Amino acid sequence: MLLILRWGNGKQRRGKEVRMADHELGKSSEDYLESILIIIREKGACRATDIAEQMNFSKPSVSVALKKLEEEGYIERDGWRILLTEAGKKAAGQTLQKHEFFRALFEEIGIEAEQAEKEACLVEHVISDDSFRKMRARWGKRQKAE
Numbered sequence: 001m002l003l004i005l006r007w008g009n010g011k012q013r014r015g016k017e018v019r020m021a022d023h024e025l026g027k028s029s030e031d032y033l034e035s036i037l038i039i040i041r042e043k044g045a046c047r048a049t050d051i052a053e054q055m056n057f058s059k060p061s062v063s064v065a066l067k068k069l070e071e072e073g074y075i076e077r078d079g080w081r082i083l084l085t086e087a088g089k090k091a092a093g094q095t096l097q098k099h100e101f102f103r104a105l106f107e108e109i110g111i112e113a114e115q116a117e118k119e120a121c122l123v124e125h126v127i128s129d130d131s132f133r134k135m136r137a138r139w140g141k142r143q144k145a146e
Contacts, residue, residue: 025074027125030095031055032065033074036082037092046082098124098132105139 025033035054039046052062066082069075074088084092102123106116127135 025091028065029069029072029074030091030125031121032062032069033084033088033092034095034099036075036084037089037096040084047080048082051082094129095124098127101132101136101139 032051032055035051036046039050039054043050048059048062048066051057051066052059055062057065066075066077069088070077073085074091076083076085099120102120103116106119107113111119
């Protein structure tokens, strides 16, 4: 039996087909948007250098990714500032929400914090929005009962 994991933007990686369940954004774009949102929340504004530092990427790589996100309508630039559009805020918020949910869930079931962080970063990109809503609804009910 062959199990194919699907995530990302539909490209072939290491011989496996990868495609996100119901997302139009790939993992990389979601990670950039999530980082931009976090930086804006922490610093009040976001620069390309902030993203490069947080994600540990080169400035040229960040510039290429930002150009793509701008062309797709997820970010806007105002001088040096990088701003999330409404679509960017929505995508970044959903990704961050999934990340925080899974990190907390994994820690609650006894996974060490560092590993929970890594696992959450993987799962946030592959779970469908519908499945996530159902898991969050069920987990939330269980949490309230405890």
